[in-house]
Amino acid sequence: MNNNKIRRSGLFIAMVAAMGVSAAANAAVELYNEDGTSFSVDGYFNAFYVNRDNNVNNTRDSRVKMGFLPNTIGFNFSKEMGDLTLGGRSSFWTSINDSLDDGLATDTAIDVRQFYATVDGDFGQVLLGKDFGLYARSNIFLDEILMGFGSPGTAGGVSFGNIRAGYPYPLPSAQITYRAPEMFGFKLAVGILDPADTVTGTNDENAAPRFESEVTYATSVSNIALTGWVNGRYQSAENGSTTVDSTGVGYGLKVSLAELTLAASGFTSKGDNPVLISNSAVTEDDADGFLVQAAYAFGANRLVLSYGETDAEILDFETESTTFGFFHDVNSNFKLVAEYNMFEQKNRTTGVTSTDADTIALGAIVMF
Template identity: 80%
Template sequence: MNNKNLRKSGMVIALACAMGASMGANAAVELYNKDGTSFSVDGYFNAFYVNRDDGVSDTRDSRIKMGFLPNTIGFNFSKEMGDLTLGARSSFWTTINDSLDSPTDTAIDVRQFYATVDGSFGQVLIGKDFGLYARSNIFLDEILMGFGSPGVAGGVSFGNIRAGYPYPTPSAQITYRTPDMGGFNIAVGALDPADTVTGANDENSAPRIESEITYSTDLNNVALTAWLNGRYQSAENGPNTVDSSGVGYGLKGSVAGFTLAASGFTSEGDSPVLIANEPLTEDKADGFLVQGAYAFGANKVVLSYGETDAEILNLETESTTVGFFHDINSHFKLVAEYNMYEDKNRTTGVTTTDDDTIALGAIVTF
C-alpha cells in the first residue's frame, strides 16, 4: 500500500517498533486501493489480569485492565495527486476500565486526526498528533505493549511515563518532516501552546516549538537508532512568566536478537508527566531509562529500569520491569510482566507509592 502518512503515523511506528518482526509498518486491513486512492483500517485490542500489592496501604488488589497502550481503531486515507501524495489518519482510543465508574459510558479520545502532504520536499502534517518532544523515548520503549508502572484507577497504566520519560501529549500542530537523508530524519513543528502561568488572561505570543532528529543505520549487522528531541515555549500573565524547555535523547542497538537501549530527558518549567494547561514553576526535572532485551524465536524477554527526579513536582520515582512476550502468530501476542514501582516526596523522603504488580495480558492486532 502506497501510504506515506500511514508509515509515519505515531500508532503505526509505535506498534511496529514494539512488535518487531511480527508486525510491519503497513499492518492494516486494506478496504480500497484503486487508481492511486487507498483506504485502510487498523486496530489494537488488549486486556490484562493485574494483581497489585500496595506496600503503603498494605492491601492487595486484583483488576482486569488494559495495558500501557489503550484499545485503538484507526482509519487511514491516501491519494496520489500528480507529484503529491495526500494522506490522512484518524484514530480513536478507548478505555475498558470505566464500566463500574460510569456504567455503559465508555471514554473515547481522539489522539490522532490529521492530514499530510508528501512530496520530494518531505512531508507537512496538519491537525492533531503526538508531540515531537519525548516521541522516540516512548515509541522505542521495549515495554510499550506491556503494562509497566501503575496509572490512574480508571484508565491505562503509565508504562515508564514519570519513571524515565514524559508523555508526548497529542496536540494541534503544523509539522514539517524532511525526506530521508542517509538515515537522518528531521521534524520541526509549531504546536498549540499550554497555559503554564496562573491567571485568567494568560498570554502565549508564540506557539510551542518542538523538534526531533533521528538517525538509523546498520553497522556490521548492528542496527542502531539514535535520537534527539526538544521543546520550547513561553507563557506570561502580567509580571508572571514561565519559560518551558525540554530535551530528550536516546540510543538503541540490536544484534543477533539482543537489544540494548538507553534514553533520558531534562526539562525546566515543564511537567515530567504530560503537557497540559496547568500552572507551573521554572523548576527542573530529569530522568533516564535503560533496557535490555533478548528475542528468540517467537519470544522476547525484557529487563527495564527507569528513574525521574522532578523538583517541579517534588517527586522522585523509580520503576523496574521484567517482561516476557510471546507471539502466538503475527496478530496475537501474550504478555507476562512483573513491575516494582516506588515514588517518594523529594523534600521529606517519605514513600508515597510502593507497588509490586503482576500483569498477564493478551493482545490482538489487525
C-alpha cells in the same frame, strides 16, 4: 496502501518498534486501493489480569485492565494528486475500565489522539491536525515494554508504562509539523504546536506557539543496527510580570546485535511538567530522568529487563520503576504478555513514600 503515509502514524510506529516486525506484516487491513486512492483500517485490542500489592496501605487488588496502549481503531486514507500525495489518519482510543471506575454502568470514554491530514511530496511531508508531540516521541515509541503494562496509572485508564519513571508523555496536540526527506539515515521533524497555559490569571498570554523538534538517525554496521535520537520543546507564557519559559530535551540510543537489544534514553527539562504537558501553573524548576533496557529474543519469545527513574524538583517527587517482561508471539497478530513491575514514588523534600506497588500483569493482545 500508501506505506509512506501509514508508516508515520504514531500507533503504527509503536507496533513496529515494539514487535520488531516489518511494516508490511502489520500495517493495516486494506479496504480499497484503486486509481491512486487507498483506504485502510488498523486495530489494537488488549486486556490484562492485574494483581497488585500496595505496600503503603498493605492491601492487594485484582483487576482486569488495559495495558500501556489503549484499545484502538484507526482509519487511514491516501490519494495521489499529481506530484503530491494527500493522506490522513483518524484514530480512536478507548478504555475498557472507565464504566465501573466512573460509576456509570455502560459508559465508555473515547479519546481521539490522532486526527490529521498529510501532504507528501519531493519536499518531504507537512502534517496538519492532532498527533503525538515530537518531544519525547522516540523515547516512548521505542520503549521495549510499550506493548506491556509497566507502572500503575489512573484508576479508570491505562497503566503508565515508563511515563514519570524515565520519560514524559508526548501529549497529542494540535500542530503543524514538517518532516524533511530522509538523508543518509537522518530524519528531521519540526513543528509548531498549541501551547499549554503554564501561568494563571485573567491576563494569560502566549505570544508564540509551542515549538518542538526531533532528529533521528538509523544505520546498520557489520550486522549491528543502531538508532539514535534527540528531541526538544520550547514555549514561553506570560501574565503581567510573571514569565514561565518551558524547555525540554530528550535523547536516546538503541543498539541491536542478532537477538540482543540494548537501549538507553533520558530527558532533562525546566518549567515543564515531567509527566505530561497540561494547562496548569508551573515554576521554572528542573526535572530529569533516564531509562535503560535490555531485551533478548529467541524464537517467538522476547525477554525484557527495564529500569527507569525520574527526579522532579518541579513537582517535588522521585520515582523508580523496574519491569521484568516476557512476550510471546502466537502469530503475527496475536501476542501473550507476562510482566512483573516494582514501582516506588517519594516526596523528594520529605522522603515520604506515596506509592510502593508490586504488580503482576498477564495479558493478551490482538491486532490487525
